[in-house]
Amino acid sequence: MATAVRSRIRTLKIDGRDVSAREDETILELAEENGIFIPTLCRIEGLSLVGACRLCLVEVAGMNKLVPACLTYATEGMEVFTDSERLRNYRRMILELLFSEGNHICAICVSNGKCELQALAQRLGMDHVRFANLQQERLVDMTHERFVVDRNRCILCARCVRVCDEIEWAHTWDIKGRGVDARVITDLDTPWGESDTCTSCGKCVRVCPVGAIVEKGRAVGEMAKRHDFLPHLAKMREAKK
Amino acid sequence: MTKQIVIDPVTRIEGHSKITIQIDENGGVTDARFHVTQYRGFEKFIEGRPFYEMPGIMGRICGICTISHMLASAKATDRIMAVRVPETGHRLRQIINLASIIQSHALSFFHLSSPDFLLGMESDPAKRSIFGLMQMYPEVARDGIRLRRFGQEIIEWMAGKRLHPTWIVPGGVASPLEPEVRDRILATIPEIYVLLQRNLDWFKRKMEDYAQEIRTFGNFPTMFMGTITPKGELDLYDGHLRIVDDRGHMVEPSFKAQRYADYIGEAVEPWTFMKFPYYKPMGYPDGIYRVGPLARLNVIDSCGTPRADQEWAEFRQLDRRVVLSSFYYHYARLIECLYAVEKIEMMLDDPDILGKMVRANAGPNSEEGVGVTEAPRGTLIHHYRVDEQGRIVWANMIVSTTHNNMAMNRAVQQVAHRYVDGNKLTEGMLNRVEAVIRTFDPCLSCSTHAQNELPIQYELVGPHGEKLDEVTRG
Ligand code: SF4
Numbered sequence: 001m002a003t004a005v006r007s008r009i010r011t012l013k014i015d016g017r018d019v020s021a022r023e024d025e026t027i028l029e030l031a032e033e034n035g036i037f038i039p040t041l042c043r044i045e046g047l048s049l050v051g052a053c054r055l056c057l058v059e060v061a062g063m064n065k066l067v068p069a070c071l072t073y074a075t076e077g078m079e080v081f082t083d084s085e086r087l088r089n090y091r092r093m094i095l096e097l098l099f100s101e102g103n104h105i106c107a108i109c110v111s112n113g114k115c116e117l118q119a120l121a122q123r124l125g126m127d128h129v130r131f132a133n134l135q136q137e138r139l140v141d142m143t144h145e146r147f148v149v150d151r152n153r154c155i156l157c158a159r160c161v162r163v164c165d166e167i168e169w170a171h172t173w174d175i176k177g178r179g180v181d182a183r184v185i186t187d188l189d190t191p192w193g194e195s196d197t198c199t200s201c202g203k204c205v206r207v208c209p210v211g212a213i214v215e216k217g218r219a220v221g222e223m224a225k226r227h228d229f230l231p232h233l234a235k236m237r238e239a240k241k
Numbered sequence: 242m243t244k245q246i247v248i249d250p251v252t253r254i255e256g257h258s259k260i261t262i263q264i265d266e267n268g269g270v271t272d273a274r275f276h277v278t279q280y281r282g283f284e285k286f287i288e289g290r291p292f293y294e295m296p297g298i299m300g301r302i303c304g305i306c307t308i309s310h311m312l313a314s315a316k317a318t319d320r321i322m323a324v325r326v327p328e329t330g331h332r333l334r335q336i337i338n339l340a341s342i343i344q345s346h347a348l349s350f351f352h353l354s355s356p357d358f359l360l361g362m363e364s365d366p367a368k369r370s371i372f373g374l375m376q377m378y379p380e381v382a383r384d385g386i387r388l389r390r391f392g393q394e395i396i397e398w399m400a401g402k403r404l405h406p407t408w409i410v411p412g413g414v415a416s417p418l419e420p421e422v423r424d425r426i427l428a429t430i431p432e433i434y435v436l437l438q439r440n441l442d443w444f445k446r447k448m449e450d451y452a453q454e455i456r457t458f459g460n461f462p463t464m465f466m467g468t469i470t471p472k473g474e475l476d477l478y479d480g481h482l483r484i485v486d487d488r489g490h491m492v493e494p495s496f497k498a499q500r501y502a503d504y505i506g507e508a509v510e511p512w513t514f515m516k517f518p519y520y521k522p523m524g525y526p527d528g529i530y531r532v533g534p535l536a537r538l539n540v541i542d543s544c545g546t547p548r549a550d551q552e553w554a555e556f557r558q559l560d561r562r563v564v565l566s567s568f569y570y571h572y573a574r575l576i577e578c579l580y581a582v583e584k585i586e587m588m589l590d591d592p593d594i595l596g597k598m599v600r601a602n603a604g605p606n607s608e609e610g611v612g613v614t615e616a617p618r619g620t621l622i623h624h625y626r627v628d629e630q631g632r633i634v635w636a637n638m639i640v641s642t643t644h645n646n647m648a649m650n651r652a653v654q655q656v657a658h659r660y661v662d663g664n665k666l667t668e669g670m671l672n673r674v675e676a677v678i679r680t681f682d683p684c685l686s687c688s689t690h691a692q693n694e695l696p697i698q699y700e701l702v703g704p705h706g707e708k709l710d711e712v713t714r715g
Pocket residue numbers: 153154155156157158159160161184204207208209210212213
């Protein structure tokens with residue numbers, strides 16, 4: 001049977017624990033299956049993987065560099081460490097860099113208390129930011145009738161880009177520019193409200209982990225999001241292909 | 242040769258400030274100034290933000306008058322949406338505003354100022370605080386804490402959070418009032434009436450001991466500004482503005498708060514971050530006026546609630562025409578608390594207060610919005626302009642304390658002349674200089690220094706900046 005061939009079993013160690021994995025399983029999936037926490041931000045069930053946020057970095061014995069757990073497959077005899085002083089420092093630093101890059105003042109944000117970035121910062125003990133804020137002026141686009149994108153809060157996880165492309169098949173969102181200049185854009189960097197491709201389905205609102213793409217008119221802490229619709233839709237799309 | 246005394250920072254007020262006193266060779270006071278040494282730039286960093294975020298952001302200006310800022314801001318955004326707030330939403334906002342005024346007045350009167358009245362202006366500074374009060378006059382200290390909690394609990398029960406609640410939103414409030422919350426508030430009101438009466442009684446008796454302070458604590462002619470109902474009654478949330486002069490004559494009987502800019506100008510001075518608003522037709526500095534509890538009780542024809550009106554009648558007897566001494570701000574605060582409790586009771590007694598329609602929704606429909614309300618310390622103005630998408634392009638705010646800037650400076654001069662003798666730096670006289678500032682209960686930002694915890698420095702500075710003398714306390 002084809003599936004039987006694909007699902008050959010690997011045995012490896014995570015944090016000293018013996019575990020077995022299918023060969024098409026990533027370290028992240030395997031860890032989750034075994035109740036081991038690895039922080040993630042860009043990964044979202046139902047969409048492709050991009051490895052953009054680097055929060056899921058883990059250590060592998062014999063390798064000098066850290067590898068993203070969401071993109072690394074389990075191999076035979078592998079020894080993975082998901083928690084160490086070095087990793088904790090790295091992860092906190094990544095969060096601090098994200099916070100210093102944009103405007104992440106939770107107290108006045110529509111997503112306060114309902115934000116994946118904030119939740120992670122709390123969980124990983126990021127109690128202050130060591131880097132000066134870049135003070136970038138990024139445009140808030142309020143041209144869409146129902147939604148608004150505040151690029152100051154965007155962490156460039158590309159969830160919006162992926163959901164729009166892979167699920168809605170509209171491909172309204174893209175990322176333009178590199179490094180600190182990178183921005184999410186709609187169509188060819190034209191106002192969202194004038195987009196020909198946007199169907200106003202609202203999927204980008206639901207998957208955006210922070211308060212960057214939100215419904216208009218929400219007051220502080222009023223923007224709750226759910227994306228449990230995604231795996232189901234993803235399966236339907238798979239079947240259509 | 243002139244010397245300079247610097248009081249930095251001033252204690253038991255909200256925020257950061259400094260007082261300098263200029264002394265001539267003979268130790269006589271030539272000038273005194275009240276400086277605000279912090280700058281906060283809210284008007285600048287909200288540019289480009291969606292208008293509907295304003296109440297949430299503006300609430301952060303201050304931890305004491307959060308509610309006032311949120312309300313003025315929300316009122317400005319109502320205008321930008323061009324909506325009418327549903328009646329129930331409007332009244333719920335009024336109630337939370339009154340609760341906020343009560344908690345703020347309680348803090349000012351009991352925690353920050355009553356140590357001066359009860360323990361004495363010259364008493365040991367280490368004990369002259371709410372903690373000292375607790376030992377000497379535990380019942381007064383307890384009442385202060387109780388009254389403040391009454392206001393804070395209403396805010397907490399209605400809005401879910403005591404500090405920085407997000408319940409006040411553009412178009413109204415986020416959720417209707419629970420019957421159970423109404424009942425809980427109503428049940429505590431009788432006790433609060435008794436408490437207020439008890440404290441009004443001792444304070445009125447105590448005022449007799451302070452004849453000298455009353456004469457010299459910011460006692461000078463100015464105009465007064467406050468908000469009134471169409472009937473000329475006290476209004477702390479919504480209504481037209483009225484300005485009266487030092488003899489109680491109408492200068493502006495009633496003008497739309499939206500048009501504040503036609504009546505109020507703002508001057509700047511290089512030595513302080515705080516602007517100097519003035520009544521435009523009279524120019525700067527002649528257009529000096531005061532706002533806040535004293536001013537409000539001076540401009541109205543009546544309070545509009547029975548208990549407060551009784552006290553108000555007595556209050557108006559204090560002076561021949563209008564009440565000029567800033568010392569009476571304290572008294573006015575207690576009367577306003579009484580009014581606020583009565584008003585809250587009246588509104589909660591109306592079954593419509595439980596109505597479910599509390600919020601109007603809309604996008605930006607107007608390029609400009611002004612929101613004016615009465616904060617504990619006086620008239621508070623928020624003014625925004627937005628682009629066609631609804632992003633803030635310009636903002637102006639005149640906060641209550643700022644209206645009083647000219648008057649506070651004049652008051653400091655008055656007290657310095659009377660009590661400060663440059664050759665002797667006594668703690669008691671410098672405390673009087675600060676005490677006059679506290680009558681205005683200035684809120685210079687967002688932090689509360691409710692205890693006497695900050696070390697305070699006086700500097701005697703010569704004309705070339707050399708330090709001649711120094712006293713530290715706190
Ligand atoms: S807008 Fe939201 S979903 Fe899109 S890249 Fe930015 S943070 Fe991710």
